[in-house]
Amino acid sequence: MAAPTPTSPLAPTRFPDLPPIDGVRFAAGAAGVRYQGRTDVMLALFDRPAQVAGVFTRSKCPSAPVDWCRAALAAGRARALVVNSGNANAFTGSAGVTTTAAVAKETAQAIGAAPGEVFQASTGVIGEPMDPGPIVRALPALLAAARPDGLMDAARAIMTTDTFPKVAAARVKLGDVEVTINGIAKGAGMIAPDMATMLSFVFTDAPIAAPALQALLRKSVDRSFNAITVDSDTSTSDTLLIFATGAAAARGAPEIDDDADPRLAGFRRALDKVLLDLAQQVARDGEGARKFIEVRVAGAATRRAAKRIAMAIANSPLVKTAVGGEDANWGRVVMAVGKAGEKAERDKLDIFFGDLRVAHAGKRDPDYSEAEASAYMKKKKIVIGVNVGVGTATAKVWTCDLTKDYVAINGDYRS
C-alpha cells in the first residue's frame, strides 16, 4: 500500500449523523488480512432476516464474493454481511470460492443462519490467495461487539486508498412513519461507469420486499454510482447492497412489495439522495484528486447519448489533466464530444465552464475572456456544461481531476 495520503481537499467538512436502525448492528475489527495497525473487517448483523437487493460489477472476471452474492440474492434474505479490505479475493480460482464458502459457513453457524444468508464483499489486491483464517478468527469478537451505532467504524474498516470514510443518511416518511436510510461506501481508484462502485452498503428499517428494493436500486444507480468515474477502470469487485430490516413496520410503517407503490415516492427520492451523496464522495476521494468535476450534457439526441458524451468528457485524460492544471482548455472538451461517437452538431455546440459560455455555435464565444475562465478554474468544484445542439436529452456525471498523485499512488500500490 502507498504511504498514507493526506485527506482529500474535497472531503466533506463534517460527517452526517447516522441514527441507529432497528434490527441491525455493526462491528469492525483488525483481522490482519493484509494491513497491520488498522481495522480491516466489518460485520453487519441482522436480528431477523432482512430483505436484500444488490447490483454488481459487469466485469467478465468478477471476484469470488461477487459470485457468492449473486447466487445468494436469489433468496433475497440476509442475516449478516462480512466485508474485508486488503485482499479482493479476485482471480483466486477455486481457492477463492473455498474461502468465501468458509467465511459464510462459520458466520452462519455462529448466528444460527443458513450460509446463503451471509453476504460478503472483499476489496484490495487482486490475484493474491486469501486465507479465510484471519476473518474466521476475528468473528467471535465481532459478534460480541456488534452494536447499533457501529456504522462509522464499519465505514473505516473497508477503506483502501480512500482518504476519508464515506457515509450518508436520510430520514423520510413512509406512510405516516419516519424511516431511516443509512449508507456507507468505499472506493478511490479502479472506479468507472456501468457498475456499482467498489463497495457500498445501505441499510434501512423500511419494510420493503426484496423485489421492490431491487427495482428501486436499479433505477437509482443509473444516476448515482453509474454516473461517476475516477479512471475508467471497472473493478472486479464492485458491489452495492441494500438491506431492509423492516423494523419500522412495528411502528406502523406500511409493508411495501411493489416498487410502483405511490407511497414509495418520498423513500425513492431519499434513497436517490443517499446513493448520489455516496457516489459523489467516491469521486471526491478519487486517487490524487484536487478538483471535483461535474459534467452536464444537454441537447443530446437520447439520454443514452447524453450520458456517453458526458462520460467521454469525464474519462478524458486530457480534460482531467487540464482541470488539474487549472487550464480552461475547452478545446479538449470539443475533442471529447467528438470522440464519444454520438450525434453532435459541431456548428451548434455550446460549452460552459460554470456560468461562463466559452464556446458558442461551433467556435470560441465572442465574449470569451481568458482571465475570467482562468479565475473560474481555480475553484475546487468545476462544472463543465455542453449543449450538443441536436435534441433535448440531458445527463450529469461526476469525476475528479487527474494529477501526478494519481500516478504516484498507482505506481507503487502493491509495494
Next chain:
Amino acid sequence: MAAPTPTSPLAPTRFPDLPPIDGVRFAAGAAGVRYQGRTDVMLALFDRPAQVAGVFTRSKCPSAPVDWCRAALAAGRARALVVNSGNANAFTGSAGVTTTAAVAKETAQAIGAAPGEVFQASTGVIGEPMDPGPIVRALPALLAAARPDGLMDAARAIMTTDTFPKVAAARVKLGDVEVTINGIAKGAGMIAPDMATMLSFVFTDAPIAAPALQALLRKSVDRSFNAITVDSDTSTSDTLLIFATGAAAARGAPEIDDDADPRLAGFRRALDKVLLDLAQQVARDGEGARKFIEVRVAGAATRRAAKRIAMAIANSPLVKTAVGGEDANWGRVVMAVGKAGEKAERDKLDIFFGDLRVAHAGKRDPDYSEAEASAYMKKKKIVIGVNVGVGTATAKVWTCDLTKDYVAINGDYRS
C-alpha cells in the same frame, strides 16, 4: 506549449535513409503560426498530379482541414500538401473553412493547379481562430526551396509535443522495378484507437491508382495506426494520406489499378511495415513515456474481441501506471480483461509478462516469482500477453506507460 522535453528514451537510435522519390519535392519553413524560432509549416509539391488516398479521424467534431481533405479525395488527385503545426484549425466555425479555402486557393494559383488538388492538415491548439496570412506569406519561399531530399525537414516542421521526428522508409519490387515508400508522422498526445494517428504522410513512386491505394490503406491501418493508443483521446485532426507519384512507371513498373493485383503482394507488405513502424514510433513518443508496451491477446472469440480486450489493457490508467512504476501488477491486467466486456473464461485465463507466465488457469501461476517478474519490469519494452481461453483469434496493440510527465505536459500545454 510546455517547456522543451528531452527526447523520449524510447526514440529510435538512428533515422533511416529516405531515398528521394521521383515526382515529389519537400520544403519546411518558419511561418510563425504560433511557435517562434522553429519551423512550423511544410510543403509537399508534386510535379505531376499524384494519386492520393486517405483515412481520417472518426471524431464527430473534425477539423476544417479534415473536412477539406475528405471532399478533395473524391477526385483522388494531388498537386500539393500543406501542413502546419501550432494551430489545429479545429472548432473554428466558418472562419476555419475560409482559412482552408484561402490556403488552397493561394497554393493552387502559385502552381497552376485546382484548389481541390491541394491537400491540407493542421495540428496544434483547438478552438483558436487561424489566420491564413502567415502560411500564405510563407508560400513563395517554400515553393522556391522545395527539393527531393527535404522530407526530414518536413517531419520536423509538423512536430508539436513530439520529442523526435518520425520517419520510415522501405524499398520493394513492383513487377521487376524497385519502388520506394517514405513516410512521416507526428503525434504524442490525443492518440487513441479507431482512427489514423494525428498526422501521417506517406509517399511512393509506385504507379498505383487512387482506389487501389485507398483499399491498401484501409486494410493496413487496422493493424498499425488503429492499433496504437497513448491516452484513449481521439483527436479532431487525425489524418493519414498516401501519395503515389507513379514516377516508377517510367522505369517500367507496372501500373496497378486493382488492390487484388497479385503483383502488389510485396508492396503491401512494405507499406504495412512502414505504417507499423511510424505508428509504433508515435506510441514510443507518447507524452511522458518511459516504457514501450506491446499487448498481445490470443484465444479470443473473434478478431474484434481480441482487439477490444487488447485496447482495454492498453488504455487502462492502472495498467499503465503500474508499468511506469515497474510493478508486475498482473491483477490489473485481469481487471482490464474483465472490463472489456468481451467473452473471457476467468478460470482459463493465462497472463504473461514477456516469457514469464504470471497467471495460469484463472489464478497466480504456481511457479510465479516476484523477483523474476520485477526484474522483467525494468526493461524498456514490456510485452503483456493474455490468453483469454475461449477461441483462436488474436490481436496486437501498442502503447506506452502513464507517468507524472504526462500529467505535467498536459497540465500546462496551452500556457
